[in-house]
Each structure stands twice: as C-alpha cells, then as structure tokens.
Amino acid sequence: MEIDEINYGIESEFHMLRHFESPSVELTQKLIDSGYSRIQMEAELNEPGSRFWRSFATDILSLLHQIFFNGFSTQIGSNGNIILNGMVKSADYSGGIGTKSVISIEDIEDQNRSRIFFKKNRGIDLLHLEVEILPTTIEFTIILRKTSNNYIFITAFPGEPSMPLPTYDMSNDLRKQCQDYWATHVFLVKSTSC
Numbered sequence: 001m002e003i004d005e006i007n008y009g010i011e012s013e014f015h016m017l018r019h020f021e022s023p024s025v026e027l028t029q030k031l032i033d034s035g036y037s038r039i040q041m042e043a044e045l046n047e048p049g050s051r052f053w054r055s056f057a058t059d060i061l062s063l064l065h066q067i068f069f070n071g072f073s074t075q076i077g078s079n080g081n082i083i084l085n086g087m088v089k090s091a092d093y094s095g096g097i098g099t100k101s102v103i104s105i106e107d108i109e110d111q112n113r114s115r116i117f118f119k120k121n122r123g124i125d126l127l128h129l130e131v132e133i134l135p136t137t138i139e140f141t142i143i144l145r146k147t148s149n150n151y152i153f154i155t156a157f158p159g160e161p162s163m164p165l166p167t168y169d170m171s172n173d174l175r176k177q178c179q180d181y182w183a184t185h186v187f188l189v190k191s192t193s194c
Contacts, residue, residue, distance in 0.1 A: 003061075006152075014041075014044060015155065017041055017044035018047040019049055019050060019052060019156060021051050022058065023041075023058055023059060047121075050098060050100050052097055052157075053095070057097075066088075073085055077161070077164075081144065082146055083142070083143055085160065088140075089138075093138055096158070097137065097139075101134060103185065104185055112129065126182060127187065130192075134188055137158045140156065141159060162181065163177060163178045
C-alpha cells in the first residue's frame with residue numbers, strides 16, 4: 001500500500017476536523033471554498049473525540065505521511081475495513097501525538113466510575129466521563145475501506161483501534177459486537193470547570 005492509493009474527499013477532510021487539534025490554514029480555506037461555514041467547522045472541532053496534536057498532523061495528507069514514516073501493522077476489522085495501527089517513538093514525541101478520548105471502563109478508577117453519565121454523541125446515547133486532563137498517547141489508528149484498485153479513507157484518531165458506533169444498517173452480529181464494545185467504553189470529555 002502506498003499513500004497515493006488512499007483516496008479521500010472533502011467530506012472526509014471535514015469529518016477529520018474532530019480528530020485534529022486545529023486544521024492547517026490551507027485546509028480551512030479549502031473547506032470554506034467547498035461551502036462549509038466557519039460555524040460548521042467550529043461545531044466539528046468541538047465534538048468530543050481523540051485529537052492529533054498540531055505538531056503531529058493538521059490534515060489527512062500530513063497524517064498519512066506521518067504514519068507511513070513511523071510504520072504500522074495492518075488488520076481487518078469486524079466490518080471488513082482495514083485498520084492501520086502503530087506507534088511513534090516516545091523519544092520523538094515525549095508529549096505524545098495527541099489526546100485519547102475513548103477508554104475502557106476497566107481503566108477508570110473505582111471512585112470515578114459513579115461519575116460516568118450518558119450523553120448524545122454522534123446521534124447516539126454513549127457513556128461519558130468528565131476529566132480535568134485528557135490522557136495523551138503515542139499510538140495511532142487509521143481506518144480504510146478496500147476497493148478493487150485503491151483504498152477509501154474512513155477515519156483516523158490517536159489511540160488504539162475501537163469498534164464503529166452501532167447503526168441499524170449493520171448486520172445483527174456486527175451491531176451486537178459494536179453495542180457490547182460501547183457498553184464497556186467511555187468517551188472522556190474535558191471538564192468545563194477547568
């Protein structure tokens with residue numbers, strides 16, 4: 001697989017605003033030229049989610065260059081998508097490459113589990129927990145869909161692979177796997193009182 005075999009459009013670039021600390025000036029202008037408003041972009045930037053630091057990547061192309069430079073392993077997800085997963089050298093990124101906002105309930109200290117609450121996120125009621133500081137990570141995940149002669153970029157985020165959000169257009173088995181995963185994982189959101 002080569003970078004130029006991975007295709008993405010303006011919709012993917014808009015979606016990825018929720019996974020970048022801040023977009024490049026070029027990406028912002030490209031989105032405006034494509035009809036997206038600053039209000040739409042701000043809403044996407046404010047969605048809860050794992051975010052790559054600006055020092056690591058500011059758009060899909062810079063992200064792809066980073067992951068190809070740092071290396072990754074490839075696996076097939078439950079829904080048939082291709083998952084690229086890897087880590088950077090911690091010595092190169094002592095502060096990590098971004099924040100991680102999805103963690104297992106098992107990784108939350110017992111005294112904090114009572115603070116978990118449901119909130120709509122991406123149109124679905126999901127578990128959330130407010131934290132003062134989001135954890136950082138040196139791990140990255142890229143999700144692609146294979147076509148006959150290339151790959152379609154789906155999403156990317158700092159952190160380990162996760163399951164898609166459950167939707168009714170999935171097979172019953174896949175939807176159940178996704179529901180089970182999201183019943184045991186929490187979205188971390190930065191506390192507004194900080």
